[in-house]
Amino acid sequence: MNHKFLLSLIIGLASFNFYATAQKKPNVIIIYADDLGYGDLSCYGATKIKTPNIDALAKQGLRFTNGHATASTCTPSRYSLMTGRYAWRKKGTGVLPGDAALIIPTGNSSLPSIFQQAGYKTGLVGKWHLGLGNAVEKDWNKEVKPGPKEVGFDYSFIFPATADRVPTVFMENQLVVGLDPKDPITVDYKNPIGTDPTGKDHPELLKMPAEANHGHNQTIVNGIGRIGYMQGGKLARWTDEEIPFTFLTKAKNFIEDHKQEPFFLYYALTEPHVPRLSATMFKGKSELGNRGDVILQLDWAVGEITKQLKYLGLDKNTMIIFSSDNGPVIMDGYEDQGFEKLNGHTPAGSLRGGKYSILEGGTREPFIISWPAKIKPGVSGALVSQIDFLASFASFFNVESKNAIDSKNVWNAFTGKDQKGRDFFIEQSNQLAIVKDNWKYIRPSKGEAFYKLTHTDSGNLPTAQLYNLNDDLGEKNNLALKYPEKIKELETLLSSEEAKTR
Ligand code: NG6
Numbered sequence: 001m002n003h004k005f006l007l008s009l010i011i012g013l014a015s016f017n018f019y020a021t022a023q024k025k026p027n028v029i030i031i032y033a034d035d036l037g038y039g040d041l042s043c044y045g046a047t048k049i050k051t052p053n054i055d056a057l058a059k060q061g062l063r064f065t066n067g068h069a070t071a072s073t074c075t076p077s078r079y080s081l082m083t084g085r086y087a088w089r090k091k092g093t094g095v096l097p098g099d100a101a102l103i104i105p106t107g108n109s110s111l112p113s114i115f116q117q118a119g120y121k122t123g124l125v126g127k128w129h130l131g132l133g134n135a136v137e138k139d140w141n142k143e144v145k146p147g148p149k150e151v152g153f154d155y156s157f158i159f160p161a162t163a164d165r166v167p168t169v170f171m172e173n174q175l176v177v178g179l180d181p182k183d184p185i186t187v188d189y190k191n192p193i194g195t196d197p198t199g200k201d202h203p204e205l206l207k208m209p210a211e212a213n214h215g216h217n218q219t220i221v222n223g224i225g226r227i228g229y230m231q232g233g234k235l236a237r238w239t240d241e242e243i244p245f246t247f248l249t250k251a252k253n254f255i256e257d258h259k260q261e262p263f264f265l266y267y268a269l270t271e272p273h274v275p276r277l278s279a280t281m282f283k284g285k286s287e288l289g290n291r292g293d294v295i296l297q298l299d300w301a302v303g304e305i306t307k308q309l310k311y312l313g314l315d316k317n318t319m320i321i322f323s324s325d326n327g328p329v330i331m332d333g334y335e336d337q338g339f340e341k342l343n344g345h346t347p348a349g350s351l352r353g354g355k356y357s358i359l360e361g362g363t364r365e366p367f368i369i370s371w372p373a374k375i376k377p378g379v380s381g382a383l384v385s386q387i388d389f390l391a392s393f394a395s396f397f398n399v400e401s402k403n404a405i406d407s408k409n410v411w412n413a414f415t416g417k418d419q420k421g422r423d424f425f426i427e428q429s430n431q432l433a434i435v436k437d438n439w440k441y442i443r444p445s446k447g448e449a450f451y452k453l454t455h456t457d458s459g460n461l462p463t464a465q466l467y468n469l470n471d472d473l474g475e476k477n478n479l480a481l482k483y484p485e486k487i488k489e490l491e492t493l494l495s496s497e498e499a500k501t502r
């Protein structure tokens with residue numbers, strides 16, 4: 001063979017290879033915690049708990065200090081993550097019961113559908129809580145649809161709602177896992193059904209003290225009183241302590257199965273949502289009680305994912321996004337000695353409020369984006385939200401999105417090239433607040449100022465509130481009377497956003 005030819009062949013191959021690497025789309029994994037607070041991780045300042053695996057992610061990526069879920073509860077935040085729309089635009093998007101119908105319209109763009117348009121394989125592993133099927137009445141013993149598949153996930157392994165709601169089963173591609181056809185499942189949220197003991201009638205069977213199980217006193221599964229009644233499906237019922245291993249295994253399998261092609265994985269963990277029952281290997285480890293233990297378990301799972309990516313050689317070109325659906329809560333209906341064992345830990349850090357509140361503790365979340373191949377490590381104060389992933393990825397892939405009207409393309413902020421992010425952002429609890437240029441206006445509200453059961457500072461007041469988050473991140477100093485013009489300006493902006501339909 002002639003030398004010249006050989007040389008050009010080598011150069012050709014080398015540049016082809018270079019081209020292929022440069023063009024390769026990143027894998028994307030969203031790791032989504034449930035009820036994790038802004039102050040729950042050591043990389044966000046926690047000193048009473050150590051989360052080395054998430055800290056490592058923050059160290060190699062961008063750690064956002066003004067990154068938000070859209071709401072201070074689960075369903076509306078997840079709705080926005082999936083649709084790019086604020087949940088308050090649509091009725092019936094509050095915390096859903098376990099038998100709810102799917103609330104995501106299947107004709108619009110969804111986050112996974114953007115990835116599908118860009119040629120990705122899409123997977124969902126973990127908590128769903130966005131409803132299944134067309135109606136409340138449904139047959140859990142057949143494929144339940146529409147569901148994740150119709151929303152844009154090629155593969156799904158989920159539990160339908162929350163760990164404290166029936167049916168307490170896993171569903172793989174919308175079929176209950178381990179179902180014995182001779183023991184069919186029925187679910188009811190109104191009337192007691194079946195012969196299983198309930199928490200109300202049989203408190204002696206519960207793993208957690210019954211008198212403090214607020215609202216969690218219906219069908220008992222695995223020693224835990226649940227919300228809702230369930231009959232049948234005995235073999236299919238999960239054991240809470242093994243949920244994290246099951247989800248982790250399925251997430252790792254999805255990564256392994258798609259290591260040769262670009263994939264998008266939405267890995268939605270259950271920690272540290274109630275009921276908090278860690279695996280034995282984490283029991284007592286945090287010395288902060290159950291809530292601390294399950295945070296260590298969550299951190300461990302993150303480490304298992306990053307280890308696997310490294311092992312497969314995918315770590316450099318995989319973007320990992322880590323965040324949570326709403327702020328922290330200590331007492332959420334099960335008595336697990338959260339307050340007694342806090343030991344000075346501050347789940348919301350220096351923020352006021354938490355889950356259920358309109359304050360920053362409700363929606364400002366740990367928010368980390370790591371992509372070693374493209375993103376330089378650092379800290380960003382840009383105002384960003386999970387609602388923006390849809391438009392940002394659509395722009396990055398150059399694909400069209402449909403009806404995601406509240407999602408903004410903040411790709412440059414997500415990748416560290418812009419420190420500002422959004423112009424403004426709307427936060428939701430049972431009411432609304434708007435943030436612009438670090439001014440935060442909270443609408444007057446008739447809601448309770450303090451939720452007794454959960455010990456939550458809701459942030460509700462019958463009069464308007466205005467805070468300057470630049471020097472008052474803890475929302476202590478209400479400036480409403482001092483700056484009526486600012487309130488007017490922000491109320492006008494908020495109302496005009498509310499009026500938008502397309
Ligand atoms: C509440 C539950 C709480 C939790 C929450 C939803 C009671 C007293 N409280 O109604 O335990 O399930 O709903 O949490 O039942 S979320 O993270 O899914 O929004």
Ligand code: CA
Nearest residue numbers: 034035074325
């Ligand atoms: Ca939640």
